[in-house]
Amino acid sequence: MSPLLSGSLFHSSPFNPSSPHAQVISDLFILVLYISAVIFLVVFGSLLYAILRYRGKPGQPDPAQEFGNAKIEIVWTALPFLIVVFLCVFTVKTMYSADPPAKGGDPDLVIIGHQWWWEARYPKSGVVTANEIHIPVGKNFLVRLESADVIHDFWVPQLSRKMDAVPGQVNYIWLQASEAGTYLGACSEYCGAQHAWMRIRVIAQPEAEFEKWQQEQLKVPSKPTTGEVALGAELFERLTCVNCHTISGTIAEANVGPDLTHLASRQTLGAGILENTPSNLARWLANPHAVKPGVLMPNMKLTESEINLLVAYLGTLK
Amino acid sequence: MSETPIASETVDSVSKVEEYKGLYSWVASVDHKQIGILYLIFTIIFLLLGGIEALLLRIQLAQPTSTFLSPQAYNQLFTMHGTTMIFLVVMPMLIGLATYLVPLMIGARDMAFPRLNALSFWLLVFGGLLLYYSFITQGGAPNVGWFSYAPLSEKPFSLWTGGVDYWALGLLVAGIGTVSSGVNLITTIFALRAEGLTIRRLPLFVWMVLVNSFLIILALSILNASLVMLLADRLLGAHYFRPATGGSAILWQHLFWAFGHPEVYIMVLPAFGILSEVIPVFSRKPIFGYEFVAGSTVAIGLLSFGVWAHHMFTVGLGHILDSFFGIASMLIAIPTGVKIFNWIATMWGGSIRFTTAMLFAVAFLVQFTVGGLSGVHFAVVPIDWQTTDTYYVVAHFHYVLFGGTFFGIMAGIYYWFPKITGRMLSEGLGKIHFWTMLIGFNLTFFVQHILGLIGMPRRVYTYPDLPHWGMLNLVSTIGAFILALSVLVFVWNIIASLRNGKPAGDNPWDAWTLEWATTSPPPVHNFDRLPPIRGRRPLWDFTHPDKADWKVHEKNGT
Ligand code: HEM
Ligand SMILES: [Cu+2]
Numbered sequence: 082m083s084p085l086l087s088g089s090l091f092h093s094s095p096f097n098p099s100s101p102h103a104q105v106i107s108d109l110f111i112l113v114l115y116i117s118a119v120i121f122l123v124v125f126g127s128l129l130y131a132i133l134r135y136r137g138k139p140g141q142p143d144p145a146q147e148f149g150n151a152k153i154e155i156v157w158t159a160l161p162f163l164i165v166v167f168l169c170v171f172t173v174k175t176m177y178s179a180d181p182p183a184k185g186g187d188p189d190l191v192i193i194g195h196q197w198w199w200e201a202r203y204p205k206s207g208v209v210t211a212n213e214i215h216i217p218v219g220k221n222f223l224v225r226l227e228s229a230d231v232i233h234d235f236w237v238p239q240l241s242r243k244m245d246a247v248p249g250q251v252n253y254i255w256l257q258a259s260e261a262g263t264y265l266g267a268c269s270e271y272c273g274a275q276h277a278w279m280r281i282r283v284i285a286q287p288e289a290e291f292e293k294w295q296q297e298q299l300k301v302p303s304k305p306t307t308g309e310v311a312l313g314a315e316l317f318e319r320l321t322c323v324n325c326h327t328i329s330g331t332i333a334e335a336n337v338g339p340d341l342t343h344l345a346s347r348q349t350l351g352a353g354i355l356e357n358t359p360s361n362l363a364r365w366l367a368n369p370h371a372v373k374p375g376v377l378m379p380n381m382k383l384t385e386s387e388i389n390l391l392v393a394y395l396g397t398l399k
Numbered sequence: 400m401s402e403t404p405i406a407s408e409t410v411d412s413v414s415k416v417e418e419y420k421g422l423y424s425w426v427a428s429v430d431h432k433q434i435g436i437l438y439l440i441f442t443i444i445f446l447l448l449g450g451i452e453a454l455l456l457r458i459q460l461a462q463p464t465s466t467f468l469s470p471q472a473y474n475q476l477f478t479m480h481g482t483t484m485i486f487l488v489v490m491p492m493l494i495g496l497a498t499y500l501v502p503l504m505i506g507a508r509d510m511a512f513p514r515l516n517a518l519s520f521w522l523l524v525f526g527g528l529l530l531y532y533s534f535i536t537q538g539g540a541p542n543v544g545w546f547s548y549a550p551l552s553e554k555p556f557s558l559w560t561g562g563v564d565y566w567a568l569g570l571l572v573a574g575i576g577t578v579s580s581g582v583n584l585i586t587t588i589f590a591l592r593a594e595g596l597t598i599r600r601l602p603l604f605v606w607m608v609l610v611n612s613f614l615i616i617l618a619l620s621i622l623n624a625s626l627v628m629l630l631a632d633r634l635l636g637a638h639y640f641r642p643a644t645g646g647s648a649i650l651w652q653h654l655f656w657a658f659g660h661p662e663v664y665i666m667v668l669p670a671f672g673i674l675s676e677v678i679p680v681f682s683r684k685p686i687f688g689y690e691f692v693a694g695s696t697v698a699i700g701l702l703s704f705g706v707w708a709h710h711m712f713t714v715g716l717g718h719i720l721d722s723f724f725g726i727a728s729m730l731i732a733i734p735t736g737v738k739i740f741n742w743i744a745t746m747w748g749g750s751i752r753f754t755t756a757m758l759f760a761v762a763f764l765v766q767f768t769v770g771g772l773s774g775v776h777f778a779v780v781p782i783d784w785q786t787t788d789t790y791y792v793v794a795h796f797h798y799v800l801f802g803g804t805f806f807g808i809m810a811g812i813y814y815w816f817p818k819i820t821g822r823m824l825s826e827g828l829g830k831i832h833f834w835t836m837l838i839g840f841n842l843t844f845f846v847q848h849i850l851g852l853i854g855m856p857r858r859v860y861t862y863p864d865l866p867h868w869g870m871l872n873l874v875s876t877i878g879a880f881i882l883a884l885s886v887l888v889f890v891w892n893i894i895a896s897l898r899n900g901k902p903a904g905d906n907p908w909d910a911w912t913l914e915w916a917t918t919s920p921p922p923v924h925n926f927d928r929l930p931p932i933r934g935r936r937p938l939w940d941f942t943h944p945d946k947a948d949w950k951v952h953e954k955n956g957t
Pocket of ligand 1: 196198212275296317319321322323324325326337338339341344348349350351352353365368373376377378379381391
């Protein structure tokens, strides 16, 4: 990450790349911006000159009538052509270094777009999570993108090209971060009511920390036996939550909504709309539609005490 | 050409159509001038509607996590805004201008098929009404964006709203009318030119309308067919675009953009034509490189059918296809650049009069260049992989369509309003209109380049409170209100000038093409007499008999 950009306007932009793949795109983009600036200045400069120099005065006789000049036309057709050839070469070259073909390898990560959240599966370890994706620093993850419903698009500008998640098709991208940190991204293909809140966080951690995180995520939460937490757990299995969500070690095994097994370890709720705090969780459970209108989770019409029990229970799922 | 003395020829008058009077004439008319005016009135009304929709969107986005609009309302409004501006404002405004002007510019009595002409317009009206009717149906207006990507636009995902059905039906009805306009304009230009007006002497506006009409016939037919397929999916249970039952989501994109990219040129070529009339007249010089301006238009027209997949670089078509379409798209920059150079060369060495029309034309050149350059960025495929579907795209196409085409249309309206109405638009109000529009436009849309680059996707009803996002969006919203003000000045200028504008006379700008050879407004039959046509600028030749273009060319042997 360029220290120049930390805290600046372009901090989370493609111009502050943190992977070799995003780096080559950034380099190309900056080159093309320079070329564009030169072209703009040539056009604008000659236009400005013409405006200032050839402003007509009242009563002035008609200027000389020229009809064109084939030689000049050829010059200003050929020059842009050369620029285009130059750009084509760089374009194709950069395509292959920014996005090397995946050649059907086994993915390290499978990301599935849902209206309006991201399912993340790590097939090699078996971890399943949502919206917040952990990766080890410096490792090049092959990511397979799928969709459960409509077209979405996975975009984390500092790390990789964007790529659509298309129903009935799989796409691959490479995901890598050269430095530890949290990288922000978002769904970048309009996908319905809550397209705005389909945000992505990629959390890049040193290899050891990442391994620790995976181990935590793989733990099956023990069944609580006493107090509010136990009542909450019981409530969770009794209500229809289990028709849509998974919590390992319980009867909840559905995949309509995000996996909640380690909900409390995540930073946000509702794909980025709320910070993950007990009071926000209570707000969500009281009525998800008040928080995220149009969301596909129904209002469960819970009583306040039910909400408190559920919050207590879900809060233990670290 | 033989050396006959300049003599006026009478246009053989077509059997006189019954003249209707009053309000009824506006419904029953088959006169291309009346229909052209109807197009302009219709599109200005929809411009105001589309503008109000845009203001609502910008109010919602002025601050992060705002709740002024619900996501459902926001999504309906951006869909309607885009659909309105493209299908009910920009395209019909250009067709309306062409309907009014082409017969006059070629010295014809009317369009080739006057009744079909009326049908085209009224189909557009009914299409527009069908689309807007959706607002009062259960579930409201369509909410899937102006390109209605499948499968979001399919029943399982847009179950509660018939909006998408109205969207498809409305566009289909209007689209049939648009194809007929294309047929009508082509026939008119080929068959009804006055004697002496060869294809190589056509005014450039007519040239561009001609190329444009071919694009319309080919592209709109693809759209109409795709809309029928989408309707079949939604209403008859077909499966073209539904992956869940064996269809293909990507097929819709291929079909839509096979229409959609030529559509972009359909919305810009006639504006190029307007510039090619306005800039020479106000620079007091003929267009520089007529053949190259016309020829590059044909090149753009042909290329525009081979670049559609540049809207699909993130779909996962593979690098081979992506490269092909990227390179083809970059090629379009060449004929487009040639035009810009030719316009500047026309001004070069001229004696420029900065009327409001000319100011809009000059602003077009600058803004269109900005939009053109960001367009090249998308053709550079890896840059597209970072910027597509962000506010960078929103900035880009507004620079092309608003900063370009719409400013061009404004130039055209200030230029031809005297011909159409017999009165001048106020230049004083015109300058206020121009400067507020220039400032408002650039304030609104320039910052959106930055928003896109710092990660703001397009079509989001709100956004998190990230550093700088709120401030940049606020600037954009303020710009939008300045823009709205400028549109009000424009409408006021029209109303005020219709009431008591200066009388125009036949040829207030001392222009050279045939429409200025008749009265303002022209009589029902357009021309009593036509000047002889021996070159591209018949009125110049007429007023400068010893410096006539054909004499110069004869002397130079060109
Ligand atoms: C009382 C029972 C339920 C509880 C406690 C519950 C809890 C939650 C929580 C905490 C989230 C946020 C997860 C995250 O952001 O990572 C969530 C999201 C979600 N839930 Fe539920 N849920 C329940 C019932 C349901 C049901 C019945 C459905 C299916 C009809 C459902 C569908 C969803 C969906 C689709 C999301 C993702 C929303 C988005 O971010 O767009 N939930 N739920
Ligand atoms: Cu999405």
